[in-house]
Amino acid sequence: MTIVEIGLPKRLVEFTLDGESVRVPEGATILDACTAVGKSIPTLCYGDTLKPANACRVCMVEVEGSRTLVPSCSRKVEPGMVVRTDSERTQHSRKLVLELLGSATDLSTTPHVDEWMSACGADPSRFGPDAETKLQPTTVDNPLYVRDYGKCIMCYKCVDACGDQWQNSFAISVAGRGFDAHISTEFATPLPDSACVYCGNCIEVCPTGALSFKREHDKREDGTWDESKQTRTTTVCTFCGVGCNLTLHVQDNEIVKVTSPHDSTVTHGNLCIKGRFGWQHVQNR
Amino acid sequence: MDLKLLDAEPTEAERVVVDLFTGMGRDQLLPALHAVNDRVGWISQGALNHICRVLHVPPAEAYGVASFYSLFSLTERPAKVVHVCVDLACQVNGAKAVCDRLTDELGPAGAGSGWLRSPCLGVCEKAPAALAFEAGEVAKEQLLAPTHAGEVIAVAAAGPSRVDGERAEVPQAGAPGLRLLKRVGVVDPESLDDYRATGGYQALRTALLLGPAGVIREVSDAKLMGRGGAAFPTGRKWDATARQPVRPHYLVCNADESEPGTFKDRLLMEGDPFAVIESMTIAGFAAGCSKGYLYLRGEYPRALHLLRNAISKARERGFLGTNVMGHEGFSFDIEIRRGAGAYICGEETAIFNSIEGFRGEPRSKPPFPVEQGLFGKPTVVNNVETLVNVPVILTEGCEAYTRIGTEGSTGPKLFCLSGNVSRPGVYEVPFGTTLSELLDLAGGVPPGRELRAVLLGGAAGGFVRPDELDLPLTLEDARAAGTTLGSGVVLVLDDTADLGSFLLRIAAFFRDESCGQCVPCRIGTVRQEEALHRLVGKRPLSTSAADLQLLREVGQVMRDSSICGLGQTAWNAIESALDRLGYAEEATK
Numbered sequence: 001m002t003i004v005e006i007g008l009p010k011r012l013v014e015f016t017l018d019g020e021s022v023r024v025p026e027g028a029t030i031l032d033a034c035t036a037v038g039k040s041i042p043t044l045c046y047g048d049t050l051k052p053a054n055a056c057r058v059c060m061v062e063v064e065g066s067r068t069l070v071p072s073c074s075r076k077v078e079p080g081m082v083v084r085t086d087s088e089r090t091q092h093s094r095k096l097v098l099e100l101l102g103s104a105t106d107l108s109t110t111p112h113v114d115e116w117m118s119a120c121g122a123d124p125s126r127f128g129p130d131a132e133t134k135l136q137p138t139t140v141d142n143p144l145y146v147r148d149y150g151k152c153i154m155c156y157k158c159v160d161a162c163g164d165q166w167q168n169s170f171a172i173s174v175a176g177r178g179f180d181a182h183i184s185t186e187f188a189t190p191l192p193d194s195a196c197v198y199c200g201n202c203i204e205v206c207p208t209g210a211l212s213f214k215r216e217h218d219k220r221e222d223g224t225w226d227e228s229k230q231t232r233t234t235t236v237c238t239f240c241g242v243g244c245n246l247t248l249h250v251q252d253n254e255i256v257k258v259t260s261p262h263d264s265t266v267t268h269g270n271l272c273i274k275g276r277f278g279w280q281h282v283q284n285r
Numbered sequence: 286m287d288l289k290l291l292d293a294e295p296t297e298a299e300r301v302v303v304d305l306f307t308g309m310g311r312d313q314l315l316p317a318l319h320a321v322n323d324r325v326g327w328i329s330q331g332a333l334n335h336i337c338r339v340l341h342v343p344p345a346e347a348y349g350v351a352s353f354y355s356l357f358s359l360t361e362r363p364a365k366v367v368h369v370c371v372d373l374a375c376q377v378n379g380a381k382a383v384c385d386r387l388t389d390e391l392g393p394a395g396a397g398s399g400w401l402r403s404p405c406l407g408v409c410e411k412a413p414a415a416l417a418f419e420a421g422e423v424a425k426e427q428l429l430a431p432t433h434a435g436e437v438i439a440v441a442a443a444g445p446s447r448v449d450g451e452r453a454e455v456p457q458a459g460a461p462g463l464r465l466l467k468r469v470g471v472v473d474p475e476s477l478d479d480y481r482a483t484g485g486y487q488a489l490r491t492a493l494l495l496g497p498a499g500v501i502r503e504v505s506d507a508k509l510m511g512r513g514g515a516a517f518p519t520g521r522k523w524d525a526t527a528r529q530p531v532r533p534h535y536l537v538c539n540a541d542e543s544e545p546g547t548f549k550d551r552l553l554m555e556g557d558p559f560a561v562i563e564s565m566t567i568a569g570f571a572a573g574c575s576k577g578y579l580y581l582r583g584e585y586p587r588a589l590h591l592l593r594n595a596i597s598k599a600r601e602r603g604f605l606g607t608n609v610m611g612h613e614g615f616s617f618d619i620e621i622r623r624g625a626g627a628y629i630c631g632e633e634t635a636i637f638n639s640i641e642g643f644r645g646e647p648r649s650k651p652p653f654p655v656e657q658g659l660f661g662k663p664t665v666v667n668n669v670e671t672l673v674n675v676p677v678i679l680t681e682g683c684e685a686y687t688r689i690g691t692e693g694s695t696g697p698k699l700f701c702l703s704g705n706v707s708r709p710g711v712y713e714v715p716f717g718t719t720l721s722e723l724l725d726l727a728g729g730v731p732p733g734r735e736l737r738a739v740l741l742g743g744a745a746g747g748f749v750r751p752d753e754l755d756l757p758l759t760l761e762d763a764r765a766a767g768t769t770l771g772s773g774v775v776l777v778l779d780d781t782a783d784l785g786s787f788l789l790r791i792a793a794f795f796r797d798e799s800c801g802q803c804v805p806c807r808i809g810t811v812r813q814e815e816a817l818h819r820l821v822g823k824r825p826l827s828t829s830a831a832d833l834q835l836l837r838e839v840g841q842v843m844r845d846s847s848i849c850g851l852g853q854t855a856w857n858a859i860e861s862a863l864d865r866l867g868y869a870e871e872a873t874k
């Protein structure tokens with residue numbers, strides 16, 4: 001029996017996870033429980049600072065008595081639940097979801113996807129050379145960030161970060177339907193004409209690299225992007241008195257991007273244009 | 286929230302119709318989009334901008350909503366357009382020939398050539414069908430059914446000549462023993478007096494005497510099961526909603542009816558609109574709702590006209606509004622919401638998002654509608670046919686009602702017969718009638734032809750073979766036979782039908798109608814269609830057996846991991862054709 005204690009005293013809920021009895025605080029999701037006992041479940045649309053979108057379906061697990069599989073990132077543990085994360089059905093589902101995604105989108109900059117694919121033997125090329133894809137040219141319409149929607153998996157995170165969950169700018173939305181669904185401003189108007197304020201909070205949450213700093217994008221393009229040579233230093237933004245935490249990613253003595261710690265009680269990973277992009281002057285280019 | 290709007294102004298005509306929404310909120314977004322579309326035929330940047338200004342909606346979100354619905358165009362198009370049905374029943378009845386000639390004479394389908402391909406228009410008994418639309422000060426719509434290429438070409442040029450279609454007709458009209466269809470095609474659907482003279486509003490009177498708990502008891506004891514496809518016990522749903530302490534409660538009557546081959550709700554609304562209104566009022570009373578929404582699919586102009594008339598007459602005479610029928614403390618009113626071309630909006634949580642002015646994407650359950658539904662409040666969602674069973678239960682009594690049908694499936698049931706059948710239409714029979722009895726009632730396949738298969742339950746249903754026609758049509762027998770009654774579709778295919786094309790149309794339907802929210806359905810329905818194309822066209826990737834395996838694997842992940850019923854059932858009919866009709870063998874030969 002594993003007992004997981006997190007934070008304030010809460011009622012514990014007992015359930016069975018892959019044959020083992022586990023207790024978690026009331027309100028925990030199946031994913032929380034898995035993380036606590038050291039079981040890793042792939043996730044893409046789940047965001048630690050966002051409400052679950054339930055869209056990617058890569059985190060599905062089997063719950064006894066349920067007709068379909070359930071998303072572990074949002075389903076709360078209930079007393080007596082019997083959950084399997086490794087059954088044949090869950091593995092089939094995970095493999096197919098990854099294959100479907102990989103057959104339609106460029107996952108080359110999505111972290112962990114290669115490991116997940118090889119772990120379950122996924123082969124996205126199975127659908128043949130004529131399988132319809134979302135590949136498209138990169139959109140570069142402003143000097144700060146690049147949108148490469150051929151890499152977009154429609155996880156809704158950027159829309160949620162830009163909308164009522166954080167930024168309240170509502171510059172982007174999901175448009176179209178079905179396979180044609182895509183992230184867009186109104187009438188696909190260029191970002192500079194839209195409501196975008198370049199807070200970059202959408203880039204912060206994007207799990208695939210579909211949204212990236214112009215600097216990062218350019219360096220990747222010319223082959224000089226090298227994460228092994230980068231250092232990360234967390235500091236406090238000097239522009240105003242709010243005191244947002246910044247993490248500066250530095251390569252070859254040059255700031256190449258700025259993120260913010262998601263567990264920061266000030267920012268929850270969010271910044272404004274000054275903290276996110278206002279570092280050009282530091283290096284005076 | 287400050288809105289940043291595009292630099293585009295509406296035309297005078299656009300401004301006038303949008304200004305009517307001044308002072309209203311986000312939930313009027315869909316009606317406002319309709320108003321612009323009705324006036325000018327498409328949604329321009331200036332018009333969308335003005336809608337956003339008036340309703341205070343961020344333009345990116347309004348664009349996301351407008352682009353969700355297939356009846357709206359965000360690029361300029363002419364005021365006149367004909368929607369030509371290419372769906373299952375019409376395909377079987379010559380839609381391809383119609384489209385081929387239109388392509389020859391008008392050019393390929395597209396706004397510029399004046400005609401568009403459309404999913405099922407819900408008039409499958411008169412296939413092939415088309416719906417002509419013309420925007421203007423008074424938007425005009427005319428149903429062409431059954432139609433032919435010549436008529437479509439003429440109407441595409443001249444525009445529709447009437448505002449709505451013909452009188453509702455059912456083959457059994459006036460036959461003794463009908464309960465749900467007793468007034469359809471017999472009683473004037475515009476007259477409240479005629480409705481009352483034929484027993485109308487007796488059930489509401491009984492309900493007001495019984496009290497909410499009494500009504501729920503009757504409906505529960507009658508064992509009424511939902512007729513919208515999922516067959517959930519109606520009494521349980523009402524009871525769970527009635528018990529929620531949060532107020533207000535809402536009622537949504539689901540009249541989105543977009544499952545290919547389904548047209549029963551249209552016949553009920555066109556033939557007996559007051560019954561729908563009375564039934565909603567009873568449901569609202571039982572579940573403690575003060576407001577009901579009737580979500581009507583966008584392509585039902587005649588039903589819209591008749592329901593509007595019924596609501597306003599009922600309101601005038603005190604059957605809606607404050608203190609309904611003089612009953613102190615019971616106030617209830619109904620608002621019609623028009624869909625705009627999206628099958629998914631019939632899903633019980635997508636319908637909430639659509640009404641609230643968001644994209645019609647299903648929500649994750651839990652929470653269930655009875656706890657948090659429309660506007661986050663406890664909500665009952667019921668199908669039209671489910672609701673019109675309620676007056677039958679209250680007037681005949683639940684005991685008499687349970688004697689109709691079988692132990693597990695009580696009451697009368699409507700079936701929609703279409704395809705290769707002599708007398709297509711909506712038929713009312715008790716549950717338990719066999720499929721062959723039902724086919725006989727509709728005259729069987731046309732003379733000289735042989736039955737090949739029956740698609741039962743719609744695109745999300747399954748096939749039945751000619752040697753299985755003794756299947757009693759009940760929920761339990763269908764389940765045991767590995768199929769479903771779904772929304773009551775009985776689409777008949779004879780030996781002239783091209784099964785491959787039929788299956789391809791099913792696959793195309795799901796691809797077109799997926800909302801796109803979740804990966805298994807958004808991409809799976811595309812891969813399903815691609816693999817089926819290879820299989821039907823005998824152009825395998827490596828071998829047909831491998832394509833078949835691919836189809837099965839994609840089908841499985843859609844069934845297991847999709848968010849809603851659309852993705853979960855998108856593989857049902859195709860799987861059943863492969864395994865039950867032996868198409869797997871035929872295709873891999």
Ligand SMILES: Cc1cc2nc3c(=O)[nH]c(=O)nc-3n(C[C@H](O)[C@H](O)[C@H](O)COP(=O)(O)O)c2cc1C
Nearest residue numbers: 511512513539541542543631632633667668671850
């Ligand atoms: C994709 C999809 C489309 C649906 N369309 C309809 C519809 O058009 N009309 C309907 O009554 N139910 C439809 N349903 C079923 C509803 O979700 C819901 O079960 C039903 O309206 C409940 O009413 P009932 O209990 O009276 O059947 C649909 C379900 C799905 C998954």
Ligand code: SF4
Nearest residue numbers: 162196197199200202
């Ligand atoms: S940068 Fe900020 S305002 Fe602009 S789209 Fe991203 S989240 Fe929205």
Ligand code: SF4
Nearest residue numbers: 152153155156158206
């Ligand atoms: S751009 Fe990134 S964050 Fe936005 S939906 Fe696509 S993958 Fe998700």
Ligand code: SF4
Nearest residue numbers: 800802803806849852
């Ligand atoms: S199953 Fe299909 S229709 Fe349903 S939520 Fe997912 S993508 Fe949308």
Ligand code: FES
Nearest residue numbers: 045056057059073
């Ligand atoms: S991570 Fe759970 S559905 Fe995407």
Ligand code: FES
Nearest residue numbers: 370374375406409
């Ligand atoms: S109207 Fe054409 S298939 Fe239903």
